[in-house]
Amino acid sequence: MGLHTGEPIVTDEGYIGGDVHRAARVMSAGHGGQVLISEATARLLDSRAELSDLGEHRLKDLSAPERLYQLGEVAFPPLKTLYRTNLPVVTTPLVGRERELEEAGALVRSHRLLTLTGPGGSGKTRLAVHLAANAAEDFPDGVFWVPLQAIRNPANVEHTIAAAVGADDEPIAHVGSNQLLVLLDNFEQVVEASPTVSSLLTGTPNAKVLVTSREPLHIASEQQYPVEPLLLDDAELLFDERARGGARLPRDTRGGADLRAAR
Numbered sequence: 354m355g356l357h358t359g360e361p362i363v364t365d366e367g368y369i370g371g372d373v374h375r376a377a378r379v380m381s382a383g384h385g386g387q388v389l390i391s392e393a394t395a396r397l398l399d400s401r402a403e404l405s406d407l408g409e410h411r412l413k414d415l416s417a418p419e420r421l422y423q424l425g426e427v428a429f430p431p432l433k434t435l436y437r438t439n440l441p442v443v444t445t446p447l448v449g450r451e452r453e454l455e456e457a458g459a460l461v462r463s464h465r466l467l468t469l470t471g472p473g474g475s476g477k478t479r480l481a482v483h484l485a486a487n488a489a490e491d492f493p494d495g496v497f498w499v500p501l502q503a504i505r506n507p508a509n510v511e512h513t514i515a516a517a518v519g520a521d522d523e524p525i526a527h528v529g530s531n532q533l534l535v536l537l538d539n540f541e542q543v544v545e546a547s548p549t550v551s552s553l554l555t556g557t558p559n560a561k562v563l564v565t566s567r568e569p570l571h572i573a574s575e576q577q578y579p580v581e582p583l584l585l586d587d588a589e590l591l592f593d594e595r596a597r598g599g600a601r602l603p604r605d606t607r608g609g610a611d612l613r614a615a616r
Contacts, residue, residue, distance in 0.1 A: 355380025357391040374446040378412040382432045388424035395422045410434040413486045415443040437495035440482050447483050449583050457578045461488050464576040468564040471580035477565040478538055485536045494531035502539040507546035525556035532559045540566040547572050
């Protein structure tokens with residue numbers, strides 16, 4: 354069970370908003386029989402509550418680290434939170450990608466190289482970082498984000514990967530047999546570096562690579578997953594959550610141009 358205190362939005366479909374997502378993530382970090390409490394809720398409790406301070410943790414919604422507490426003193430395994438990762442902090446919940454998370458998540462588990470393809474602005478990066486966060490438990494040696502947006506020379510890709518995974522020089526020797534996931538983001542502008550990815554997979558038997566790119570890498574074992582723009586209903590919900598001032602916007606205030614800009 355996970356307990357969090359906040360201000361959700363009430364809609365015809367039920368409660369929505371960032372605090373609802375946060376409560377779900379607090380719950381998912383725990384184990385059967387364990388009751389986890391966010392810092393926001395813990396501050397409202399009096400001294401009679403028997404709380405164990407579990408320290409700061411990054412939840413799988415990719416938010417900044419926050420302190421979590423456990424009700425009672427029963428020992429449980431380590432929390433299922435993010436660790437050994439440089440995944441970027443995001444400040445808003447992911448909207449409308451449940452199907453993609455399930456389908457692409459299964460592909461991450463069954464393939465060593467998955468490329469999310471689609472036009473610019475379709476949401477590849479946001480989907481990819483959440484896929485990586487959700488898969489973190491399968492990679493005990495880490496999940497590493499390699500942003501390539503600023504890289505123009507394909508020859509620099511190997512060094513950029515090395516820096517992200519903490520290697521002093523050559524990433525293959527550093528990774529070795531470790532079980533880790535490398536997320537290569539915005540690969541389309543250095544697609545000539547595809548052989549570097551192929552070599553990394555060949556030389557590291559337990560590593561996997563997740564890629565976002567406007568075009569595929571065209572190397573052996575690559576599995577592609579196309580990312581489509583949000584459906585209209587999800588785009589409306591996303592617009593509401595970005596533009597609201599605490600209340601759901603009336604439907605007639607939402608225009609198509611605004612929805613496209615909000616994706």
